[in-house]
Amino acid sequence: MEAIYAIGLLMALMIFGVPVAWSFAGVLMFLVWAYDVNTTTLLLQGFRSLDSVIxxxxPLFVLAGYLMQSGGVAERLIRFMALVLRGRKGGMGGAMIATSGVFGAISGTATAAVASIGTIMIDPLTERGYPRGYSSALLGMSSLLGILIPPSITLILFxxxxxxxxxxxxAATVVPGLLLMLGLMIFNKIITRRLLKDTPERTAALQRQRSGDSASRLTLSALPALMMPLIILGGIYGGIFTPTEAAAVALFMAILIGFFIYRDLTLARFRQSLLEAGETTGTIILILLFSFMIxxxxxxxxVPQDLTEAAxxxxxxTILILLLVNAFLIFVGMIMDDLSVTVVIAPLMMPLVVSHGVDPIHYASIVACSVVIGANSPPVAPILYMACRIGKVSIHYAVVPALQLIAFVALPVMLLVTFVPELSLFLPRLLGF
Structure with missing residues (x-):
């Protein structure tokens, strides 16, 4: 019963706007009081859990993401993807989706994708006839490809x-990530047939796009950015370096490309990126420390055994259990942020699903898909709110498109991943896991 009170307290604190890290601290204080825990031993165990090379x-991936955001990587990727999809109705929306996928395969975070891609893409999409509400919803959903397409900070925490x-x-979330990307592109292609009208503004924007830089120049400019995910993921799956070493390689490449190839990264931007990355990392580490102790x-x-017994x-x-787990993860994701779901709620549910024959690696894919849905579902919807701020539109205009993207794309992908385990387990098994 105390565990239920603790989860309810966490939700209440977050709903009332208490910062996430201090919401966790409040729950920890309640549990220490309720169970009369020895805090000295608990603190030692918490700090020992943080002593991990993984x-x-x-911090390396977080900093790399901020440096790529300010170093011109996203801009070159967008120009290249727009070139690839040039001349197709809905092509710019597809370019934003594809760019988010590639950017996610470099930075591992959704917030960096929203900030860097949204600031460049929203206005051009508006010129081409996309409603700002739909563009913001599409940005929010496509930016979360970074949770599924590795490397992913969410999966590192899990x-x-x-x-x-x-x-x-x-490896487990590669196929689910590609399925989500394909689903978003198909949905965008279908819906833009109705949304996009041949207005003078749209015609002028398309004409400017056709008269821009040559294809060879755009491709050459994007080549360093396109090489980053190939080197990072190829190195991980090829056994050349570990995920931690891959993060160091990503950071080194972000500095090299930003300073010396694109030359968009200045010392002032580098300093700002360091500050923002330090703030983000510090918050995550605090949340991890409190979550370890909880x-x-x-x-x-x-508590996990009691939960398994009650369910x-x-x-x-097994099918009903998995549906209940899906529904619960989506529900808590609508109220809590993705970090809370990943480091507190998901581990509590793990013994339940494992007892019903679900592989832990498969379960991680289910959790990642639920985080994608929850991060775009009101009332919390942190990524959707951020996308709307960047898109300069009230969230009321983005809620309906966001719910459509969830209902017709994200939710079907989650159900597929849940009930077709091979989608998540094929690649890990192929790699020997």
């Missing part, structure tokens, strides 16, 4: 908390 990848292989987790208390008190009393059918 966690070094976190792997650290549940002690699973990070490389295996990266997890220790709940495991010691047998089994309701039904022992």
């Amino acid at each position: 966690l070094l990848a976190l 792997g650290v908390v549940t002690k699973q292989s990070i490389t295996a987790l990266f 997890g220790r208390i709940m495991v010691a008190e047998g 089994t009393k309701v039904t022992d059918n």
Whole structure:
């Protein structure tokens, strides 16, 4: 019962606007009081859990993402993707989706994709007839491809908390990420037939696009950015370096490309990126520390086992259990942020799904898909709110398109991933995991 109160307290604190890290601290204080825990031992266990080489990848990927955001990588990728899809109705929307996928394969974070791609793409999309509400919703959903397409900070956190292989987790979400990207492109292609009208503004924007830089120049300019995901992912899956070493390589390439190839990265921007990355990393580490200690208390008190027993009393059918897990993860994702779902709620549900024959690596894909849905579902919807701020539009205009994207794309992908395990397990098994 105390665990239920703790989850309710976490939701309440976040709904009332308490910062995420301090919401976790409040829950930890409640659990220490409720279970009369020895705080000295608990703190030692929490800090020991942070002593992980894998966690070094976190600040490196975060900083690499900020440097790519300010170093011109996203801009070159967008120009190249627009070139590839030039002349097709809905092509610019497709370019934003594809760019988000490639950018996610470099930075591993959704917020960097929203900020860097949104500031460049929203106005050109508006000129081409896209409603700002739809553009913002599409930006929010496509930016979350970075959660599924490796490397992913969300999967790193999940792997650290549940002690699973990070490389295996990266491999497990490749196919789900590609399915989500394909689904978004198909949806965008269908809906833009109705949305886009041949206005004078749209005609003029298309004419400017056709008279821009040559194809060879755009391709050459984008080549360094396109090489980054190939080197990072090829190195991880080829056994050349670990995910932590891959993060260091990503950071080195971001500095090299930003300073010496594109030359968009200045010392002032570099300093600002360091500050923002430090703030983001510090917040995540605080959340991890508190979540580790919360997890220790709940495991010691047998909460996951109690949850498994309670769910089994309701039904022992694996399909119904998985549907309940899907519904619960989406529900808490609508109220809580993605970090809370990943490091607290998802590990609590893991013994339940594993007891019904679900592979932990497969479960990680289910969690990642639920985070994609939750991060764009009101009332919290942090990524959708951020996309609307960048798109300079009220969230009221983006809610309906966002719900359509969830209902017709993200939710079907989640159900496919849930009930077709091979979509998540094929690649890890192929790589020997």
